[in-house]
Amino acid sequence: MSSSMKRKQIIQQHLENDQTVQVNELAQELSVSEMTIRRDLSELERIGVLKRTHGGAIKEVSRSYEPPFSLRRSRHLEQKQLIAREAVRFVTEGDTVVIDSGTSSIELAKELLSFTHLTVITPSIHTAMLFTDHPTIEVLVSGGMLRTGEGSLVGDFTRHFFEQLYFDTFFLSAAAISSESGLTEYIQEDAAIKRMIASHAKKTIALITSDKFEKTAFARICPLQDIDVVISDREPAAQLSAALHSNHVEMSIPSQQGENL
Amino acid sequence: MSSSMKRKQIIQQHLENDQTVQVNELAQELSVSEMTIRRDLSELERIGVLKRTHGGAIKEVSRSYEPPFSLRRSRHLEQKQLIAREAVRFVTEGDTVVIDSGTSSIELAKELLSFTHLTVITPSIHTAMLFTDHPTIEVLVSGGMLRTGEGSLVGDFTRHFFEQLYFDTFFLSAAAISSESGLTEYIQEDAAIKRMIASHAKKTIALITSDKFEKTAFARICPLQDIDVVISDREPAAQLSAALHSNHVEMSIPSQQGENL
DNA sequence: TTAGTTCAAACATAATTTTTGTTAGTACTA
DNA sequence: TAGTACTAACAAAAATTATGTTTGAACTAA
Numbered sequence: 412m413s414s415s416m417k418r419k420q421i422i423q424q425h426l427e428n429d430q431t432v433q434v435n436e437l438a439q440e441l442s443v444s445e446m447t448i449r450r451d452l453s454e455l456e457r458i459g460v461l462k463r464t465h466g467g468a469i470k471e472v473s474r475s476y477e478p479p480f481s482l483r484r485s486r487h488l489e490q491k492q493l494i495a496r497e498a499v500r501f502v503t504e505g506d507t508v509v510i511d512s513g514t515s516s517i518e519l520a521k522e523l524l525s526f527t528h529l530t531v532i533t534p535s536i537h538t539a540m541l542f543t544d545h546p547t548i549e550v551l552v553s554g555g556m557l558r559t560g561e562g563s564l565v566g567d568f569t570r571h572f573f574e575q576l577y578f579d580t581f582f583l584s585a586a587a588i589s590s591e592s593g594l595t596e597y598i599q600e601d602a603a604i605k606r607m608i609a610s611h612a613k614k615t616i617a618l619i620t621s622d623k624f625e626k627t628a629f630a631r632i633c634p635l636q637d638i639d640v641v642i643s644d645r646e647p648a649a650q651l652s653a654a655l656h657s658n659h660v661e662m663s664i665p666s667q668q669g670e671n672l
Numbered sequence: 673m674s675s676s677m678k679r680k681q682i683i684q685q686h687l688e689n690d691q692t693v694q695v696n697e698l699a700q701e702l703s704v705s706e707m708t709i710r711r712d713l714s715e716l717e718r719i720g721v722l723k724r725t726h727g728g729a730i731k732e733v734s735r736s737y738e739p740p741f742s743l744r745r746s747r748h749l750e751q752k753q754l755i756a757r758e759a760v761r762f763v764t765e766g767d768t769v770v771i772d773s774g775t776s777s778i779e780l781a782k783e784l785l786s787f788t789h790l791t792v793i794t795p796s797i798h799t800a801m802l803f804t805d806h807p808t809i810e811v812l813v814s815g816g817m818l819r820t821g822e823g824s825l826v827g828d829f830t831r832h833f834f835e836q837l838y839f840d841t842f843f844l845s846a847a848a849i850s851s852e853s854g855l856t857e858y859i860q861e862d863a864a865i866k867r868m869i870a871s872h873a874k875k876t877i878a879l880i881t882s883d884k885f886e887k888t889a890f891a892r893i894c895p896l897q898d899i900d901v902v903i904s905d906r907e908p909a910a911q912l913s914a915a916l917h918s919n920h921v922e923m924s925i926p927s928q929q930g931e932n933l
Numbered sequence: 934t935t936a937g938t939t940c941a942a943a944c945a946t947a948a949t950t951t952t953t954g955t956t957a958g959t960a961c962t963a
Numbered sequence: 964t965a966g967t968a969c970t971a972a973c974a975a976a977a978a979t980t981a982t983g984t985t986t987g988a989a990c991t992a993a
Contacts, residue, residue: 413978415952434968444954449969459807465961466968536797536804536813543797543823546720552797552825554815554833562804564813572815572829674949676981695939705983710940726990727939 418443419451420486426461426470433467459560480561484514487620490644494618495519497642497665498582501616504528506579509608510538512563513584515618517541523548532578534564534604551576565600573608581612583638586628588619590654593635595628602630609637616640625651635660679704680712687722687731694728720821741822744775748881751905755879756780758903758926759843762877765789767840770869771799773824774845776879778802784809793839795825795865812837826861834869842873844899847889849880851915854896856889863891870898877901886912896921 418441425432434452438445452468455461461468495518502508505528510516512535520538523529527547533539534553542550553572555564583605585594594617596602609615615638624647635658642663646652655662679702686693695713699706713729716722722729756779763769766789771777773796781799784790788808794800795814803811814833816825844866846855855878857863870876876899885908896919903924907913916923 413952445968446955446970447953450953457805457807536800539797539818540801540823542818544718544720544821546718546820550818551829552813552815552818554813554825554829557800557803557811557813559807560805562801564815568812568815568833674981706939707941707984708982711982 415451418447419455422448422451422455423460426468430470431464431467432461435466480514484517486514487622487644488518490620491515491518491618493644493665494620494642495522497663498616498618499523501580501614501640502526502529506530507532507577509533509573509578509581509612510535511582511584511605511608511618512538512561513618515620516582516584519582519618532573532576534569534573535562536564537562563601565604570604570607573604573611576611578608578612579614581608581615583609583615583617583632585617585619585623585632587623587626588617588635588641588651589625589627590635590651592627592631594632594638596630596632597628599630602632605632606637609633614639616642619643621645621647624648634658676712679708680716683709683712683716684721687729691731692725692728693722696727741775747775748883748905749779751881752776752779752879754905754926755881755903756783758924759877759879760784762841762875762901762924763787763790767791768793768838770794770834770839770842770873771796772843772845772866772869773799773822774879776881777843777845780843780879793834793837795830795834796823797825798823824862826865831865831868834865834872837872839869839873840875842869842876844870844876844878844893846878846880846884846893848884848887849878849896849902849912850886850888851896851912853888853892855893855899856887857891857893858889860891863893866893867898870894875900877903880904882906882908885909895919 421441422432422437434445434448437448441448452461452463456463456468459471461471491514494515498519499522502523504526507530510520510531510533516535517537520541523531524541524545530549530551531538531542532551532553534555536552536557539550539552542548553564553569555569555572556566558565583594586597587595596605617638617640619641621644635654638660640661640663641655644665646662646664647655652662682702683693683698695706695709698709702709713722713724717724717729720732722732752775755776759780760783763784765787768791771781771792771794777796778798781802784792785802785806791810791812792799792803793812793814795816797813797818800811800813803809814825814830816830816833817827819826844855847858848856857866878899878901880902882905896915899921901922901924902916905926907923907925908916913923
């Protein structure tokens with residue numbers, strides 16, 4: 412991770428705690444010049460995380476409880492890459508797969524670049540972008556409204572698009588998974604679309620980093636029984652494990668033979 | 673333009689002339705190592721421009737007569753920027769505008785970033801990408817199949833998407849304009865979609881670099897009378913000028929007060 | 934086969950771009 | 964109005980990317 416990203420994460424943590432930060436304090440704590448902090452802050456302001464004030468910044472009330480995309484993308488990156496490498500084992504040449512928006516999904520998309528014949532369907536322009544120059548993978552992008560900062564397409568057009576298609580495999584991203592509430596998402600609308608896509612897929616595979624185990628976000632996507640496989644970076648605790656097992660969900664964990672060299 | 677781009681353009685010109693190139697000849701002509709030429713060639717192979725052979729490469733038969741996006745993007749860049757700067761004068765805050773795929777359109781999209789309230793509708797993921805982090809501009813992306821190397825969305829989904837919407841202004845890209853055949857495009861399907869969008873827009877503005885004057889591509893988009901404004905980098909010759917005038921098309925040329933400092 | 938090329942991989946070096954710091958002059962705040 | 968924070972412009976440093984070189988393997992044509 413670049414050092415400017417690290418700084419920005421720390422700044423956001425301070426905002427979480429105190430709602431406010433000061434330029435001079437941050438400069439001292441992070442041992443960089445004030446100018447650098449100002450540049451970080453104006454960058455964070457541009458993506459809607461905070462609001463600049465004279466001498467510092469205050470936290471912006473966010474659209475939802477979801478941390479911004481730019482932050483989520485770098486978080487748990489190694490785990491996401493592990494999960495992605497495990498996920499490709501469920502894909503065979505010629506498949507029609509849906510790659511959800513979400514940060515784990517981008518890592519999966521990168522892995523899929525090495526396939527030759529595939530139909531990839533996605534509501535994420537980041538994923539689409541990755542395949543622009545690939546000559547033989549067919550990519551369908553759902554229409555819709557672009558969610559600021561996320562690069563994901565949402566809304567009626569998106570739903571309507573997916574309603575008309577059927578798929579082999581749906582690689583689902585979710586905000587949380589729990590034995591009680593199943594899979595959940597931050598935004599109602601997103602949850603509804605994911606539920607619909609899952610119902611059109613032969614197989615639904617959830618890509619979930621272990622930090623999301625036994626948590627619950629706002630909106631229900633679907634109960635555990637609606638998904639076929641969960642791929643994560645480590646085995647969940649007993650309760651969730653049991654719930655997955657009793658709902659006939661396969662749990663797939665990558666074997667880590669020195670992946671992190 | 674980066675030197676590797678210059679080299680790649682020269683390589684493509686050679687391919688146009690001779691259908692084939694040799695690694696050692698190119699290395700000598702361009703005064704770089706053979707390894708560099710090999711890297712250029714494998715890059716060009718990846719985007720489908722050519723096919724590697726032992727010692728060189730042969731031209732790939734292209735999908736159409738259209739040069740590849742990567743090449744078009746850098747061609748006539750200064751003119752496109754001039755045109756884009758002129759085009760924003762036709763946009764006011766709050767408008768609903770369609771930004772076509774195409775290389776001039778990307779320059780226009782960059783200019784639009786400075787607006788605060790706007791609804792932008794586009795079949796180009798490059799354009800969409802530009803707006804991902806903009807907090808107040810609403811972006812609608814048409815669904816569709818991703819055209820390799822172009823980043824544009826095409827097909828039935830695209831058409832269906834645009835059929836349902838109406839717009840203030842459509843900034844149209846085209847392959848050519850002529851007094852005889854009006855506006856034309858390389859691909860039939862693209863032409864049909866552009867025609868449809870134009871019919872849903874209050875005002876259609878064509879962005880056309882002057883190298884496209886009095887040329888004709890394969891597929892008719894629409895006659896001159898269907899467009900309201902043509903923006904270009906210089907005044908067309910008498911015949912096209914007259915045709916535009918008699919079809920009540922306004923011609924808009926940027927005034928070049930030392931733009932190229 | 935074999936001699937002469939061409940190739941790809943790995944590393945070293947050069948060039949470019951991005952990030953950060955500094956300075957100087959302007960704007961804000963108490 | 965003094966003191967601090969700000970922006971813009973430039974300089975320096977760091978990181979990234981592009982290119983060259985070397986090596987040994989793979990290909991081609993006699």
